[in-house]
Amino acid sequence: MALQVEKIDAVRWRIPRQGKMRTEGLVFADRHMMEVLRKEKALEQVANVATLPGIVGPSIAMPDIHWGYGFPIGGVAAFDEHKGVVSPGGVGYDINCGVRLLRSDLDLEEIRPALKLLADELFRNIPAGVGSHRSDLKLTQKEERKVLQQGASWALAHGFGEAADIEHIEDRGQLPDADPELVSERALERGRSQLGTLGSGNHFIEVQRVETIADEETARRLGLFPDQITVTIHTGSRGFGYQVCDDFIRTMLNASRRYGIELPDRQLCCAPLDSPESRDYLAAMACAANFAYANRQLITSWVRESFSRILSKGEAHLGLHTVYDVCHNIAKYEQHEVEGKKRRLCVHRKGATRAFPPGHPELPAALRDIGQPVLIPGDMGRYSYILVGAEGAMRESFGSACHGAGRVLSRHAAKKVARGQDLFGGMAAKGIELRAAGRATVAEEISEAYKDVADVVNVVQQAGLGRIVARLRPLAVIKG
């Protein structure tokens, strides 16, 4: 039976309660996006999430929503701390996959002559692609456990990065309550050689320039100026996080049976938040989140090293400072107001970014009056956006916004479109230096595979979830 969907306004759609849904669905999308969405299975997944016990408010989808596994990608769902559940599938395999943005004191003219060499050096210096890793970073199991507890601070303590980085990372780069004892030997084993690696697929490093500024005052406060060079890093918890998710999906499949939770899709398996299974998962998930924070911190350090080497400038003279680091696959306890009452909820964001508005107490003092930076990468051939969280996000989306452009083509379809194209030459013609471990990933990641991220962030802004600050144009793209 076709899912019933009702238009609320130009950027909001309701999926009324139907079937076993305990609450309605709320989709942020424009008319064209909705036409595409109706043809795939992501809306069904929004409805499936709405069947889970203890869900509070609607099952939400951001405008970059697409078909995932279990939860849709671009999904947000909040659960009551006593009657609700946590679902590893609602966080995803790449726990704390996220984005870090670095600004610099460099401008386009300064970097243009060195761009080719810089792209080569970033590709050489930072492991990218399946199976690659740095031979000079070897962790003992004891040290790996410290990474899991300390996150970005572990990297800082080992000489990777600068103290100011920590202030500009969500959770200050360290989720509390991480317990390495709850992580399997397999996860430790799988993660050990993958710390400090970019990975493959949609993960990337981009050197960019600030192309346009939409909000001058906020841009100034974030240290951004026109034609400034920025760097975006997109990666997560690598094999460590994948294995934690694998392990706990098994735990939660058993738990769902034990607690009598009916599942429309096995991948939605979950357990009550006050159960030992959930407590264990959240403590292991925090380990993976910290692994990812450490990973992005290490890569940040190697980005600085690469710039320094190619431009023959000391790192202190590059001004490569962290603007912010956001995570977009996570479950967290947060305070939210629901029907006039403050409640502690477990908010799942799977392919969705936290977007706290100005004044939120969890923001660092330096950012509190402007709101949390929300970093939204687009596809590799077009542009990315910097937003800040807005008040509407607290009212309607549990303090969340989108996380990217969102795929529209399957990998197979993207490869078909890419067939016969000179992908590297095409990027070069646009003034973009592309370095990649293989052609296959590049073919699957072509611009045509994604929505135009401008449309996505326009929906976010129109809905009042965030405000656009600046747009970044890629100059060099490093892919796995």
Add this chain to the structure above:
Amino acid sequence: MSPFRLLEHTADIGLQVESTDLASLFHEAGRGLQEIIGGQTPQTGQETARAIELRATDRADLLVLWLQEWLFLFDTYGLVIVRDEIETLTETDLRATLYCTPVEQSGFGAEREVKAVTYHRLKLASTPRGWLAEVYFDL
């Protein structure tokens, strides 16, 4: 006709496998996973044998566990499976030996990262011609 084919998915990728008997279905699913990762069949190099024993709740769950073993060996140790011998295969239990070769000796160009074997729309059922399975991978 190939015993497996890829299923379209917006972000990820699915695998449909058909076979006359269950052991071949498991074997072909493993081959299919490696083809997704590398786009080709790996060649035998220096072989090591790994004995595995799996216990699942049902056949479909067993298939996920089986594929997770293949993926774990590849992602953690850089090993590709060049042969498998399934000794026992029941509704919930599997005992087998996996013969592995280091990826650098296999002529196998790993071109796509598979993060995980998911339970999303997981299917394993008997058909008039034998067995059919569908499984989706997170990429």
